[in-house]
Amino acid sequence: MGAEFVQLSLTPLLIGIFAAIACALPGNFLLLRRQALIGDTISHVVLPGIVVAFLVTGTVSTWPMLVGAAAAAVVAVVLIEIIKRVGRIEPGAAMGVVFTSLFAAGVLLLEQSDTSGVHLDVEHALYGNLESLIWFTAEDWSSLTDPRALAGLPPELFRMVAVALGVSFLTVVFWRPLKLSTFDEGFAGAVGIPTTAIGLGLVITAAVAAVAAFDAVGSIIVIAMFICPPAAARLMTNRLERQVLWSVAFAVLSAALGYVLAGYGPLWLGGEHAVSAAGMIATVSGIILALACLFAPHRARVGAPKGT
Amino acid sequence: MFAPFLDALLLQAGYNAGLVTVGAALLGIAGGSGGTFLFLRKRSLVSDGMAHATLPGVGLAFMVMVALGGDGRSLPGLLLGSALSATLGLLAIEWIVSRTRLAEDAAIGAVLSVFFGFGIVLLTIIQTMSGGYQAGLEGFLLGSTAGMLFQDALLIAIGGGLIVGLVFVLRRPMTLVAFDTEFAAAAGIGVRRIDLAMMGLVMAVTVIGLKLVGLILVVAMLIIPPVTARLWTERTERVVLVGGAFGGVSGYVGAALSASAPNLPTGPIIVLVAFALFACSLLFAPGRGVLAAVIRHRRFQWQVHRRQGLLALAREEPILDPLTLSVLRKEGLIRQDAVVSEKGRAAAAKALLDERRWAIARQRSEDGSLDSHWDGLTPIESVLTHDEIAEIDRQIGPPAAVR
Structure with missing residues (x-):
């Protein structure tokens, strides 16, 4: 646990943790609003967004891709609304139509365009490249205070920390209106809270978190972190404040444990190669959720008979 | 561009391509009509959970087959594994919904992401397995018809045909259950069994579609055609027929288009054809159209x-x-x-x-x-x-x- 850890594992671990927190926070509200699958939709439509951004700018650089992905998420949400309203189609099916079609368009664009020279493919979009975000300039723990070594930190780390802080900040600032409009939209509207704007703001925040996390860790973690930690937290408590704290704790635990298991687990079992960290983090979050479903104190529906 | 497309449409683009086209059409019919029942019960996205849940099954089946000394790439074995893990995913969704207070959408999302994540873990293990196998299991993510074996194409065509037959046999009880569960129960239909049959059907479409469309996009074949059909008619039995027709056309035209030129992946093209039909319907359908x-x-x-x-x-x-x-x-x-x-x-x-x-x-x-x-x-x-x-x-x- 010395120099090698700092160089190879510290930054991916931190990026994973911050990505998990950034996704789990809005995930709580999406879960309570029965919009849990918005995260699924967003992470699918990010692909056409970044492909279009690549085709327009011709480079794989960060900002165009983030903008493209966020734009794609907004387009998807608008399309879903249009299909729901105009065609009078239920929301789940409308979502299914939109994200499959946009994803298909993204794959087709990717196949049609010449991306052989750049690192852009569907697998990367799905798994991310958490393991490759290493800290080249670090030597050991003392590098943490060495400005020259710190300058070599992967930019994804700063971006992810900024997004996680931004999402936390927004959650705290808009806590009251968010909570009110999530639990009682009619009442929230009556006391003058712009519920539509809050709802849209939540989706956009989720999209930004998803896009930033996606860039670093791939879409599997994004979907898993939107849903699993908040769902497990929901079974732990009846108070929203505690649910959010639980979900952050579960998200951090999934990211840390998942990363360590992926990196070192196979070695302990006698294997030679690490397995996908993104996949492992999702798996761990699923195990946490399964345990919560089995043992959490508030797992049953209110009023449901005990012990069934 | 146009001549090869016409060839492919008329099944003249080679024996394999022809079989794939027929298989895609049958799969489209099966998905469009079978998905209708799911759509009418407002459970369309359950199929998304099931489709993603196939991945660990594919990985495990490959590992088991290799461990038994066989060829890990045998399609029937992989499909059997995917069917088993899709069933497990479905059971997990139903268990979460019935045993905890989490809503169905959260259960779907959780199962989808966790099974898929675990599948990716298995794929990375397979990539590093001794023997240096080029398993090509990534093809199941987005489908790949390039270099498909003759038996595989045949399997898809036969499987698609069987599902269409099953939809035909079960159409009346499934219509009843989808349209009015309580009346169906009162009329003496085993709702639970029909529900299971419906899910079995969905699973069959998913599994057969894995190789052709890929597990990320196969849900489109279960969702888009029924939604399109719903725009055209208000009658359940017609939604089934029209949905099947839209699905069949998407599969047929999509597969033919993709066979007619390079760099046109089959799965995405089929989905985009289905979406084009949907978009036209949304604009021009009587009643619900713009x-x-x-x-x-x-x-x-x-x-x-x-x-x-x-x-x-x-x-x-x-x-x-x-x-x-x-x-x-x-x-x-x-x-x-x-x-x-x-x-x-x-x-x-x-x-x-x-x-x-x-x-x-x-x-x-x-x-x-x-x-x-x-x-x-x-x-x-x-x-x-x-x-x-x-x-x-x-x-x-x-x-x-x-x-």
Whole structure:
């Protein structure tokens, strides 16, 4: 646990943790609003967004891709609304139509365009490249205070920390209106809270978190972190404040444990190669959720008979 | 571009491509009609969870087959594994929904992401397995028909055909259950068993579609055609038929298109063809389409302006609204200089009479039953009988001429 850890594992671990927190926070509200699958939709439509951004700018650089992905998420949400309203189609099916079609368009664009020279493919979009975000300039723990070594930190780390802080900040600032409009939209509207704007703001925040996390860790973690930690937290408590704290704790635990298991687990079992960290983090979050479903104190529906 | 597409459409682009095209069409029919029941029960996205849940099954099946000394890439074995893990995913969703207070969408999302994540873990293990296998299991993510073996194409075609047959056999009980669960139960149909059969069907479409469309996009074949069909008709049994037809056309045209040129991956093309059909339907379908809604709106607007214009004429009020004036002119009710024509006089008198009759009729009907018919446009003759109207007219007195 010395120099090698700092160089190879510290930054991916931190990026994973911050990505998990950034996704789990809005995930709580999406879960309570029965919009849990918005995260699924967003992470699918990010692909056409970044492909279009690549085709327009011709480079794989960060900002165009983030903008493209966020734009794609907004387009998807608008399309879903249009299909729901105009065609009078239920929301789940409308979502299914939109994200499959946009994803298909993204794959087709990717196949049609010449991306052989750049690192852009569907697998990367799905798994991310958490393991490759290493800290080249670090030597050991003392590098943490060495400005020259710190300058070599992967930019994804700063971006992810900024997004996680931004999402936390927004959650705290808009806590009251968010909570009110999530639990009682009619009442929230009556006391003058712009519920539509809050709802849209939540989706956009989720999209930004998803896009930033996606860039670093791939879409599997994004979907898993939107849903699993908040769902497990929901079974732990009846108070929203505690649910959010639980979900952050579960998200951090999934990211840390998942990363360590992926990196070192196979070695302990006698294997030679690490397995996908993104996949492992999702798996761990699923195990946490399964345990919560089995043992959490508030797992049953209110009023449901005990012990069934 | 066009000639090879035509060849592929006519199944002349080679034996394998032909089989794939037929298989895609059958799969489309099966997905479109089978998905309808899921859609009508508002559980479309359950199929998304199941599709993603196939991945660990594919990985485990590969590992088991290699461990047993066989060829890990045998398609029937991989499909069997995927079917088992999809079933497990479905059971997990139902377990979470029934045993905890989490809603179905959260259960779907959790199962989808966790199974998929675990599948990715298994894929990375397989990539590093001894022997340096080029397993090509990534092909299951997005489908790959390139280099497909003849037996595999045959398996897809036969599987698609079997599912279509099963939908045909089970269509009546499934329609009943999807349309009215309680009535179906009262009519003595085992709702639980039919539900299971429905899910089995969905799973079969998913598994057969894995190689062709890929597990991320195969849900599109279960969702888009039924939604498209729903725009065209309000009758359940027709949604099934039309959904199957849209699915079949998407599969057939999509597979043919993809066979006609390089760099056109089969799965995405099929999905995009299905989406194109959907988009056209959303614009042009009667009833629910955008065009129909616009026409309906314009017609309503026209009638309101005509009626209000006539009433204003009858009451000798000035008309200032340009749209009202234009409507009255176009119908020849007023002349270009806004003077009432002979025809306009008669129509205005009739409109005023109708309005008065309505006022009295609504006053008299104590239970308010007439109010639901009163929208200011419906002529009273279409609601009341001659005798009732004559009764009302006695109260009003003779019609006054419009000057």
